[in-house]
Amino acid sequence: MSILVVGSVAFDTVKTPFGEVRDALGGSAAHFAVAASFFAPVRLVAVVGEDFTPAHRQPLLDRSIDLGGLTTATGRTFRWSGAYGDDLNSARTLDTQLNVFADFRPNVPEVWRDTPLLFLANIDPDLQWDVLHQVRGAKLVAADTMNYWIDGKPEALKKLLGRVDILLINDGEIRQLTGERNLVRAVSVVRRLGPPAVVVKRGEHGVLVFEGESAFALPAFPLASVIDPTGAGDAFAGGFLGYLASRGLDGERDLRTAAVVGSVMASYQVEDFSLDRLKRLTMPEIRERFSRFEDLTRFKTLS
Amino acid sequence: MSILVVGSVAFDTVKTPFGEVRDALGGSAAHFAVAASFFAPVRLVAVVGEDFTPAHRQPLLDRSIDLGGLTTATGRTFRWSGAYGDDLNSARTLDTQLNVFADFRPNVPEVWRDTPLLFLANIDPDLQWDVLHQVRGAKLVAADTMNYWIDGKPEALKKLLGRVDILLINDGEIRQLTGERNLVRAVSVVRRLGPPAVVVKRGEHGVLVFEGESAFALPAFPLASVIDPTGAGDAFAGGFLGYLASRGLDGERDLRTAAVVGSVMASYQVEDFSLDRLKRLTMPEIRERFSRFEDLTRFKTLS
Numbered sequence: 001m002s003i004l005v006v007g008s009v010a011f012d013t014v015k016t017p018f019g020e021v022r023d024a025l026g027g028s029a030a031h032f033a034v035a036a037s038f039f040a041p042v043r044l045v046a047v048v049g050e051d052f053t054p055a056h057r058q059p060l061l062d063r064s065i066d067l068g069g070l071t072t073a074t075g076r077t078f079r080w081s082g083a084y085g086d087d088l089n090s091a092r093t094l095d096t097q098l099n100v101f102a103d104f105r106p107n108v109p110e111v112w113r114d115t116p117l118l119f120l121a122n123i124d125p126d127l128q129w130d131v132l133h134q135v136r137g138a139k140l141v142a143a144d145t146m147n148y149w150i151d152g153k154p155e156a157l158k159k160l161l162g163r164v165d166i167l168l169i170n171d172g173e174i175r176q177l178t179g180e181r182n183l184v185r186a187v188s189v190v191r192r193l194g195p196p197a198v199v200v201k202r203g204e205h206g207v208l209v210f211e212g213e214s215a216f217a218l219p220a221f222p223l224a225s226v227i228d229p230t231g232a233g234d235a236f237a238g239g240f241l242g243y244l245a246s247r248g249l250d251g252e253r254d255l256r257t258a259a260v261v262g263s264v265m266a267s268y269q270v271e272d273f274s275l276d277r278l279k280r281l282t283m284p285e286i287r288e289r290f291s292r293f294e295d296l297t298r299f300k301t302l303s
Numbered sequence: 304m305s306i307l308v309v310g311s312v313a314f315d316t317v318k319t320p321f322g323e324v325r326d327a328l329g330g331s332a333a334h335f336a337v338a339a340s341f342f343a344p345v346r347l348v349a350v351v352g353e354d355f356t357p358a359h360r361q362p363l364l365d366r367s368i369d370l371g372g373l374t375t376a377t378g379r380t381f382r383w384s385g386a387y388g389d390d391l392n393s394a395r396t397l398d399t400q401l402n403v404f405a406d407f408r409p410n411v412p413e414v415w416r417d418t419p420l421l422f423l424a425n426i427d428p429d430l431q432w433d434v435l436h437q438v439r440g441a442k443l444v445a446a447d448t449m450n451y452w453i454d455g456k457p458e459a460l461k462k463l464l465g466r467v468d469i470l471l472i473n474d475g476e477i478r479q480l481t482g483e484r485n486l487v488r489a490v491s492v493v494r495r496l497g498p499p500a501v502v503v504k505r506g507e508h509g510v511l512v513f514e515g516e517s518a519f520a521l522p523a524f525p526l527a528s529v530i531d532p533t534g535a536g537d538a539f540a541g542g543f544l545g546y547l548a549s550r551g552l553d554g555e556r557d558l559r560t561a562a563v564v565g566s567v568m569a570s571y572q573v574e575d576f577s578l579d580r581l582k583r584l585t586m587p588e589i590r591e592r593f594s595r596f597e598d599l600t601r602f603k604t605l606s
Contacts (some may be wrong), residue, residue, distance in 0.1 A: 086484050181389045184527040205508040206522060208322040215601050219509060219520035224487040290605045296520050298602055299559035302593045 001245045003036055004138075005029050006045040006106050006131045007121025007234075009052070009070065013081040013095075014273060016088065018227045024274035025056055027078065028121035028144070031231035034278045035238025035265040037063035038118075038286060040245035043112050045069035045131070049077040049100045059275055068109055073100040088229050089203055108134040117245045119237060120164075122146045125156040132163055139249050142166040142241055144233070150177045162194040166255075168237050170201045183208065184215075197255060199240070201233050209259050216256045221267035221293065228273045232266040235278065239265030264289045304548045306339055307441075308332050308436045309348040309409050310424025310537075312355070312373065316384040316398075317576060319391065321530045327577035328359055330381065330445070331424035334534035337581045338541025338568040339422075340366035341589060344547035346415050348372035348434070351401045352380040362578055371412050376403040392506055420548045422540060423467075425449045428459040435466055442552050445469040445544055447536070453480045465497040469558075471540050473504045486511065487518075500558060502543070504536050507581050512562050519559045524570035524596065528556040531576045535569040538581065542568030567592045 007029030013022045029046045036042045043066045048056075058114060060067060077220060078101035082091035106127055114137030120128040130183045132141060143164045149157055150173060157177075161167060167190060180186035187198045187210045197211040204226075206219040240262030244253055264286055271277045310332030316325045330348045339345045346369045353375060363370060381404035385394035392597075409430055417440030423431040425447045435444060446467045452460055453476060460480070470493060474486060483489035490501045490513045500514040501550060507529075510524040543565030547556055567589055574580045 026538070088484075126467075163440065181391075181527070182527060184525045188527075202508070206520075208522075215525055215599055216602070217509075217522035217525060218602070219511075219522055222487045222511060222518055222520060224485060226485070254603060257605065260602050263606065287605060288506060294604065296518055297602075299521070299563050299600075300557060301597065302560065302564065302590060 001117060001248055002041045002043055002115050003117045003119060003133060003245050004035070004043045004045065004069075004108070004112055005032050005116035005119045005121055006108075006128070007032065007123055008078055008101060009044075009046040009048050009103075010078040010080050012230060012274065013079070014228055014230050015083040016228050017086055019273065023079070026080070026231060026274055028123075028234045030060065030275065031234035031269070032121055032238040033060060033065045034275050035235040035269070036242035036245070037065050038237075038265075038281070038283065039239070039242030040117075041259070042066065042242075043069060043115060045106050046072050046242070047073050047100050047104045049073060049075045052077050059279055062113040062279070066251050069112065071107070071301070073103065080228070082228060088226055091230065101204055103105050105218045106131050106134070109226055113137055116140065116249060117241060118142070119241050119262070120160075121234065121237070122149075122211055125149050125153050125160045129156065129160050129285060132160070140244070140253075142168060144168045144237060145173065147173055147176055158193055161190065164195045166197040166199060167195040168199045168201060168202070168233070168240070170233065174198075174200055199255070199259065201236060202230070203229070207236070207259050207263060209255050211255055216259060218259055218293070219296065220263060221289065221296065223267060223270065226270045229270050230274075231262060232269050235269035236262040236266040239263070260290060260293050261286075263293065304345055304420060304551055304606060305418050305542055306420045306422060306548050307346045307348065307372075307411070307415055307418035307438055308335050308339070308422045308424055309411075309431070310335060311337075311381055311404060312351050313381040313383050313404075315533060315577065317531055317533050318386040319390055319531050320387070323577065324576040326382070328362060329383065329490055329534060329577055331361065331426075331537045333578065334537035334572065335422060335424055335541040336363060336368045337366050337578055338538040338572070339548070340368050340541075341568075341584070341586065342542070342545030342564070343420075345369065345545075346372060346418060348409050348411055350374050350376050350403050350407045355380045362582055365582070372373035372415065374410070376406065377504040378403045386535070387532065391529055394533065409434050409437070416440060419443065419552060419588045420544060421445070421508060422544055423447070423463075424537065424540070425452075428452050428456050428463045432459065432463050432466075435463070443464065443468050443547070443556075445471060445540070447471045450476055451480055461496055464493065465603040467498045469500040469502060469534070470498040471502045471504060471543070473506070473536060477501075477503055502558070502562065504539060506532070506535070510539070510562050510566060512558050514540045514558055519560055519562060521566055521596070522599065523566060524592065524599065526570060526573065529573045532573050533577075535572050538572035539569040542566070563593060563596050564589075566574070567596065
């Protein structure tokens with residue numbers, strides 16, 4: 001089953017305590033698409049500038065990502081520059097150049113409008129709303145957002161949430177969105193706005209998944225070396241929704257196993273800069289780390 | 304199998320966004336002992352002042368804690384006062400009055416010196432060392448510490464670690480002790496100092512347990528209401544070591560199930576001020592929350 005993602009494709013300049021990259025391929029849609037591509041066919045809707053060369057497309061094409069919705073506009077590609085301190089938990093943005101992304105008006109190719117699974121990566125909630133209505137055939141809609149939109153367009157975001165099946169959001173953002181410090185209560189507030197399922201991403205502290213009466217908590221994989229956290233949330237979303245797509249939407253959707261798969265992808269994502277680790281990742285490695293998550297979390301019952 | 308704990312018994316004045324208590328029974332040894340008492344006989348070594356009345360002893364006696372090592376010294380009982388802000392993750396200390404605790408020289412009753420399981424709660428590492436040598440018959444020694452001693456007596460603490468089987472420490476403290484930001488590497492550094500097992504307490508983010516080649520991660524229980532985090536770490540330690548004591552030390556020790564039991568106790572501890580929640584806690588409630596931890600963490604394998 002195919003997934004359609006709309007979001008950003010960018011050139012990232014990132015500095016961490018372990019090195020730096022300049023103008024490396026990034027953006028929410030790119031990170032998501034590469035991670036999801038291990039599990040399902042991915043259709044990408046985004047915009048790049050004239051400086052986005054065939055060589056830049058190649059890593060996406062190597063993952064069989066369908067770039068039929070990647071338009072080239074006059075101007076330069078979106079650029080983001082950030083730095084991480086020792087704690088690696090949050091980036092300090094040094095520079096943002098929207099460039100062609102400033103005028104991005106996503107236009108989903110007609111033949112893609114029945115894609116069953118839609119991921120609205122972190123872009124303007126008005127654009128997310130627009131894409132949601134273009135992809136009329138979507139059976140499952142998931143969305144991400146960020147502090148910038150929570151602050152700047154809270155009403156548009158809340159309207160969107162009324163139409164979203166799964167919200168993926170980080171812990172700081174859900175607190176900001178709801179004004180609730182306690183995560184359990186924050187999730188209750190968000191679910192009253194619409195999404196029946198909420199996935200709270202907590203970075204190095206793992207992930208919480210709430211759906212119906214079910215709460216699932218998974219720690220992050222304890223890594224001795226984290227090189228660059230950029231794209232971890234999008235790689236999580238890619239693994240999470242990629243797994244759901246691979247299982248189809250007819251039976252009971254298994255958000256728990258999907259969250260483990262997402263965490264596997266995020267754990268690899270942070271092991272290197274840009275898409276470098278995921279470019280050389282293999283399915284046996286994914287299965288190996290999934291089984292290490294099983295080892296990490298299992299315990300015997302109380303006797 | 305009995306546990307001997309040495310630590311503080313105190314009067315706590317605590318303010319949180321949800322209320323406050325004045326001169327409530329607290330201290331690391333008291334919180335530990337009450338939690339552990341659900342699983343094993345507990346012997347308590349500590350000092351109180353003349354203001355510690357029979358009524359103050361009653362909650363400990365109600366839990367069948369042996370107070371044969373609780374000495375009364377001339378003066379007032381140790382007092383701590385702290386306040387928590389909205390995030391509840393760390394207390395701001397408003398006042399500390401060591402009082403009789405300043406001259407505490409633990410003297411373990413002769414008949415207790417063969418207690419098989421010893422918990423050195425957070426006190427001066429020189430005193431921990433002294434108690435360790437008094438309890439000659441101890442088969443398993445666990446210790447806690449805090450930033451104050453890491454900063455003030457690092458050499459005494461490191462010497463102690465050479466004799467400890469299990470170190471319980473929070474995430475900020477293990478980073479401080481080792482100078483390593485990455486927890487996996489920080490644990491490796493600590494284990495080279497001695498303890499074959501290290502338990503990293505991460506508050507609302509759960510707990511990590513490292514022993515041999517095994518790594519275990521457990522999220523904290525997602526609570527919609529946390530009233531007062533004071534004593535959560537000690538309640539965790541009490542459940543953790545109480546469970547180990549209840550299973551005996553002959554077979555393979557199961558630190559994973561012990562960590563879940565510890566997390567159950569910590570999750571109840573924070574639901575009310577002082578010892579109020581644990582005073583009315585029952586074994587069926589402990590079993591019920593243990594099974595909710597099983598629900599919280601289970602997932603299906605990758606198919």
